Amino acid sequence: EAGVAQSPRxxxxxKRQSVAFWCNPISGHATLYxxxxxxxxxxxxxxxxxxxxxxxxxxxxxxxxxxxxxxxVDSTLKIQPAKLEDSAVYLCASILxxxxxxxxxxxxxxxxxx
Amino acid sequence: AQSVTQxxxxxxxxxxxxxxxxxxxxxxxxxxxxxxxxxxxxxxQLLLKYFSGDTLVQGIKGFEAEFKRSQSSFNxxxxxxxxxxxxxxxxxxxxGQAGTALIFGKGTTLSVSS
Numbered sequence: 001e002a003g004v005a006q007s008p009r010x011x012x013x014x015k016r017q018s019v020a021f022w023c024n025p026i027s028g029h030a031t032l033y034x035x036x037x038x039x040x041x042x043x044x045x046x047x048x049x050x051x052x053x054x055x056x057x058x059x060x061x062x063x064x065x066x067x068x069x070x071x072x073v074d075s076t077l078k079i080q081p082a083k084l085e086d087s088a089v090y091l092c093a094s095i096l097x098x099x100x101x102x103x104x105x106x107x108x109x110x111x112x113x114x
Numbered sequence: 115a116q117s118v119t120q121x122x123x124x125x126x127x128x129x130x131x132x133x134x135x136x137x138x139x140x141x142x143x144x145x146x147x148x149x150x151x152x153x154x155x156x157x158x159q160l161l162l163k164y165f166s167g168d169t170l171v172q173g174i175k176g177f178e179a180e181f182k183r184s185q186s187s188f189n190x191x192x193x194x195x196x197x198x199x200x201x202x203x204x205x206x207x208x209x210g211q212a213g214t215a216l217i218f219g220k221g222t223t224l225s226v227s228s
Contacts, residue, residue, distance in 0.1 A: 009181045019182075019216070033215050033216070035218075040221075041220055041221070042118075042218035042219050042221050043158070043204070043216075043218045044218075045215045045216070048215050056215065060200050066171075091157070091158070093216070099148050101208040101216075102148075102160070102163060102218050103148075103160075105157050105158040106157060107156070107157040108157055110155075
């Protein structure tokens with residue numbers, strides 16, 4: 001079974017530029033999460049999708065971050081414009097269903113904003 | 115609001131010695147509980163999980179954890195630590211309802227001395 005795929009693995013951009021991350025969850029997994037992990041901290045939930053609908057985006061900085069999951073499969077997270085404090089690892093995770101809450105994580109995208 | 119507390123930011127253990135990493139959660143009912151490990155530059159790997167039943171759960175790499183409802187704790191243990199166990203360890207809680215997500219603690223960094 002293929003795991004959660006994320007790309008790119010690494011990205012370096014200048015502040016005020018834009019960047020996009022892509023995630024392809026495990027096939028059949030209805031729930032998809034994006035987490036932000038700042039160095040030395042635990043992952044923080046940014047947004048949760050159930051199929052192609054947003055369930056929780058209360059911690060997503062909506063003035064600069066956006067995310068979509070148009071067909072209920074893969075997802076894109078965008079930052080525009082980026083700030084220095086956005087430097088972090090962005091993790092994508094998926095679970096089959098809320099009643100089966102074991103989450104599978106991708107390798108993450110390490111973003112450095114300079 | 116649900117929360118996860120890992121009181122120890124950094125622990126150093128001698129190789130071959132026993133290990134216990136603490137985790138406390140705040141939630142009214144019994145949540146689903148997880149321990150993840152993250153090596154530098156790597157993704158999150160699930161060590162073990164507790165959903166229900168036997169309160170002592172076994173995981174990979176010789177780790178185990180014990181759920182104590184009265185103390186709202188889910189401490190991770192290993193009888194004999196290996197140098198390769200040096201990593202960041204995260205405790206996580208899933209409250210088991212649709213529309214919720216994994217909530218992580220801030221992590222404990224484990225160093226292993228020879």
